[in-house]
Amino acid sequence: MAQVTLRKVVKKYDEVEAVSAIDLDIADKEFVVLVGPSGCGKSTTLRMIAGLEEITGGEIAVDGDVVNDVPPKDRDMAMVFQNYALYPHMTVHQNMSFGLRLKKYPKDEIERRVQEAARILDIKELLDRKPRQLSGGQRQRVAMGRAIVRNPKVFLFDEPLSNLDAKLRVQMRTEIKRVHQKVRTTTVYVTHDQVEAMTLADRVVVMNKGKIEQIGAPNFLYHSPATRFVAGFIGSPSMNFLPCRLEQAGEGLNVRLSDTIAFAVPAERVARYRGHVGQELTFGIRPEHLTEAKANGSKNLATFDAGIEVVEPMGNETMVFFTIKGTEVCARTDPNAGAKVGSALKMAAHLDHMHLIDNASGRVL
């Protein structure tokens, strides 16, 4: 059980900065997910916490002790790798007990811990098998078991589910969450999959180009992204971004998307945006906040007509695509809304959930 603190941590490969001066506080028992596109520095950050990569600058502390120079074996952390990295010549039992045997734990203690971990992960009947006799999901469990038996200060996961098929991935995701709820070990988890990040994390750290874009609880990131990158990265299908212009309209403000489409900014946001009148901005709205117009009486709804170009029925909902001034827009409609290719549909934008983004800085206003 431990806190992990990163202070101005930098990693350079020759002259290329893979991670630039990131700060991160991970609380005891917290499940933190680092998420971002490939090459954003998330894996490097994890490996620096593990001690597998030296850090170029800054400091990493565990429970207040700086561990910059502490070798991985003395950091008391356990790591789960993407390709499992099980020792091929050892049985599952030997794989799981390897760390404890190296540390010369008494035999009965080792046995107790292995059995306990096997029980948690439901792999008791696999203990005598070799890794090659296991399926992908089973190997992943063993890799987690190897981490659990050590009872380390911190769990590190490096894209642990990327090698599994879609169905198994969802299953193991739940499994990881369940295990964390049982053992409550501080966990740092790296993934490029925002769904994994959202579902697992207490807090999500969104990284891009070696920098942290935003840190926050999953729902907070979803509803209040700080930057255009976060807004676009979190959520699936991703947020629609449309070029727009902020105009004065009497007392209020209008967001003009095209000659024919302009939305009135909700009254409670007028003060927030007033300074940007006349600027070219980006209007962001998630597909689920663009629906078919229906009389449900909620305020801040703006309706407009859209010429439907593509219809994707999903069963519980139907995705429709149309363009506004050359930009493709995705919207989620009720399957019974009657969206047909080539026909017009009256759409409603839920402006309580709109975002305005400054083009130059990429920040959400």
Next chain:
Amino acid sequence: MSAVTVESVDRSARRPRYGSMSRDRRWALRWSYFFLVLFAIFFLMPPIYMFITSLKTSAEISAATNPWWVFNPTLSNYVELLTSNQYQIFFRNSVLVSLIVVTITMIISIPAAFALARMKFWGSATLATGVFLTYLVPDSLLFIPLFKMFAVFDDWTGIQLLNRWYVLLIVYPTLTVPFCTWIMIGYFASIPKELDEAALMDGANYRQILFRVFIPVALPGLIAATIFAFTVSWAQFLYPLALTTSQDQLVLPVGIITSLIKGDVFNWGQIMTGALLGAAPPLIIYAFLMDYYIAGLTAGATKG
């Protein structure tokens, strides 16, 4: 109606000539067997001839009879050789030299390969290439300078290494260590990086990673290297010929030649017998470890 006929005619005219998989396979097999038999004959003829000759008396060898047939088979060559004190000394020297050289080679090569494959230090890649280049220098270039070095060493220190069987323990590893290191670098490099990182996280130091993860995982490669080192030591001819001369210091390949050829008298029966018996140990080792050897040499082709 007519349209249908036209169409069917058209289709048959355009139908491509399909090959036959079974026919292709039959042909491939035929050629394979043809060459296999050809090469089997080519490579097995000499040992068979040796075996036939070893069963003959000197009189029968020199007689103008069919050389491929034994008219009066005798085991006297075997009895004489195996009871001869000299042959036993050659054999003992060969066994000693080979086993110790294999041991030395493994003790040097395994850690060297591990270091070169895994611990990225300054110049490690250059060093790895250098190791291999060393192996490419032929022994026929090296034996004279080596001889001179041992002679000078003797002058300076008074320790005589020339004409002692154990001088070969210093010389043979110059052949075996580079090659074994090289193939083990390849083998270790094929072990996924995450495996040692996992061991590092589990609390292992480099020594434990090597002994408890790398050596067991790379065992087929190690066995291949061992066999290679043994074969090279066992069959090496030039170095012992140059560096040892006394009868009691000779190893098998040189011993057979020098003791069984007296001037221009070739004791063919015993030469063949000695060579056959000399070839036996590597043969036995190959037979037992063949599967490992092949697995080792083809490692890295697919991830094991």
